[in-house]
Amino acid sequence: MIVTTKKNERVVEIGDIAIALRTDDQHFLDLLCQRYAGFLSSSPPELELDLDLTSSGPASDDDVRVRREGTEWLLERGDFQARWDPLTGRGHVRQSHNPYALDSVLRILHSLVLTARGGFLLHAASAIFAGQAYLFSGVSGAGKTTLTRLAPDSVTLLTDEISYIRPSAVGYSAHGTPFAGELAKAGENTVAPVSALFFLEKGPENRVDELPPAEAVRRLMRNILFFAEDRELVEKLLATACDFVQKVPVRTLTFYPDSRVWDEIRNFEGMPAHA
Amino acid sequence: MPETYITRSSAIAARMLAGEMMVMNSMDSTFFTLNEVATAIWQAADGRTPLREIVRNQVCEQFDIDPAQAQTDAEQFVSELSQHGILLVSDQPIQDPHAPEKQ
Numbered sequence: 001m002i003v004t005t006k007k008n009e010r011v012v013e014i015g016d017i018a019i020a021l022r023t024d025d026q027h028f029l030d031l032l033c034q035r036y037a038g039f040l041s042s043s044p045p046e047l048e049l050d051l052d053l054t055s056s057g058p059a060s061d062d063d064v065r066v067r068r069e070g071t072e073w074l075l076e077r078g079d080f081q082a083r084w085d086p087l088t089g090r091g092h093v094r095q096s097h098n099p100y101a102l103d104s105v106l107r108i109l110h111s112l113v114l115t116a117r118g119g120f121l122l123h124a125a126s127a128i129f130a131g132q133a134y135l136f137s138g139v140s141g142a143g144k145t146t147l148t149r150l151a152p153d154s155v156t157l158l159t160d161e162i163s164y165i166r167p168s169a170v171g172y173s174a175h176g177t178p179f180a181g182e183l184a185k186a187g188e189n190t191v192a193p194v195s196a197l198f199f200l201e202k203g204p205e206n207r208v209d210e211l212p213p214a215e216a217v218r219r220l221m222r223n224i225l226f227f228a229e230d231r232e233l234v235e236k237l238l239a240t241a242c243d244f245v246q247k248v249p250v251r252t253l254t255f256y257p258d259s260r261v262w263d264e265i266r267n268f269e270g271m272p273a274h275a
Numbered sequence: 276m277p278e279t280y281i282t283r284s285s286a287i288a289a290r291m292l293a294g295e296m297m298v299m300n301s302m303d304s305t306f307f308t309l310n311e312v313a314t315a316i317w318q319a320a321d322g323r324t325p326l327r328e329i330v331r332n333q334v335c336e337q338f339d340i341d342p343a344q345a346q347t348d349a350e351q352f353v354s355e356l357s358q359h360g361i362l363l364v365s366d367q368p369i370q371d372p373h374a375p376e377k378q
Contacts, residue, residue: 214295214308221299221306234301235288242292 012106013041015164015175015191017113019106020045025053031099038189039178047109049084051102052094066108066227073228075108077101084109086116107162107179111225115233118240119166121225124197126163126174126187128156132195133174134265135163136253137223142200143255145181150259159187162225167240168193171247196268197244198253199223206264207254216250217241277366281329281353282322287361289317298361305359312338312345313352320362322369326353 009022010032018041021032028051033040062078072091075082080101084091091109095101111121124137125144129151136147148160158164158174161181166173172194176187199211199219211219220241226233244250251268255261283289289298296309296317309317315333316326326349334345356362363369 213293214297217290217292217297218306218308221304226304229302231286231288231301234299234304238288238290238297238299242290242297245292 010036011041011043011045012036012039013043014039014110014177015114015166017047017110018043018045019109020048021051021102022049023051023053028053028097032102035099035103036178038186047089047091047113049091049093049105052092053097054094055096064104064108064227067229073112075105077104080105086112103179107225108227110164112228112233114166115226115237115240117166120237120240122163122165123223123225124163125160126158127151128158128190128192129154129265131192133158133192134195135174135197136200137197138200143202143257144200146257147200147255147261150257150261152259152262155262156188156190158190160185165194172244194248196249196251198251201252201254203254203256205254205256206261208264208268209252209254211250211252213245216245220244220250278325278327279353280322280365280368281320281326282363282369283317283320284361284363300359300361302360307356307361312340312348316349316352326350
């Protein structure tokens with residue numbers, strides 16, 4: 001696809017949400033093109049961010065703070081301060097030259113927009129297998145990267161780190177993201193209906209087990225990326241998590257780390273979700 | 276003995292799924308799943324009804340449970356949820372309960 005944009009702007013489209021990123025710093029724009037290759041777009045932007053770059057600094061491990069101030073959202077961490085108004089779609093980011101800071105801003109922004117629209121970002125790898133998307137969630141070390149490394153060639157990786165979930169006409173869809181984990185590789189910019197969510201556990205054999213619905217919601221909520229201390233959005237997110245569990249099979253996948261785990265996934269027949 | 280009045284915090288979100296009530300604090304993301312008895316207390320927490328009356332009318336009437344044990348369990352449940360900011364507790368009726376009636 002030929003991507004045409006304004007000289008001082010790049011549009012990054014993730015999950016069908018196009019965000020214009022503007023700066024006069026050509027070097028930083030080049031960095032964005034490298035980092036979000038495959039997700040650059042010429043679509044009219046739905047959201048716009050003006051970037052104000054300060055002196056370079058390392059990525060920050062400080063806690064993120066996300067709060068409302070009037071109609072605006074304020075996003076803060078050691079290496080960035082951002083304001084964004086959901087009514088106008090416009091915002092401003094003051095950050096270091098480190099692209100990781102912008103990556104974090106985009107994750108938070110998408111999490112806010114998605115929550116309001118009945119979707120969410122999930123700490124999970126996701127991949128398309130035989131036309132269906134499968135999500136693999138778990139804490140660091142649970143095996144997300146291991147599982148994606150073991151995937152056969154026919155599998156399309158959507159992400160090894162942050163899954164992008166949106167409601168669809170019949171359930172939920174998973175979109176590819178450029179948000180990479182240990183693989184340091186962006187996912188494919190494509191989408192597929194979600195067939196199942198597996199919570200990963202390593203073990204001596206491959207096994208799929210049911211999860212009671214409340215436990216499924218509890219685990220789902222624990223792994224959703226959400227930063228705002230805001231009751232309205234938390235209510236919306238909890239409602240979405242309950243809806244997701246009712247529409248999508250949620251299981252634990254205990255796996256021994258070799259390629260046979262993908263046979264288990266291939267043979268998984270989505271039992272009815274918790275209707 | 277003074278009465279105890281309870282109401283739900285305005286900072287929480289709650290949802291019933293498959294017969295279980297899930298409660299989440301929007302300030303710190305703590306998440307609880309309530310059993311049937313706890314759910315009955317939770318739903319009756321209107322800030323105006325004494326806990327003793329809630330236990331008598333909502334718990335002992337509906338569940339096969341020793342009244343003294345029910346009261347002890349209820350006080351423990353209330354204490355735990357209040358420590359997490361999910362329930363507000365007072366020895367006076369709470370005049371302006373924050374909890375929405377739909378919960």
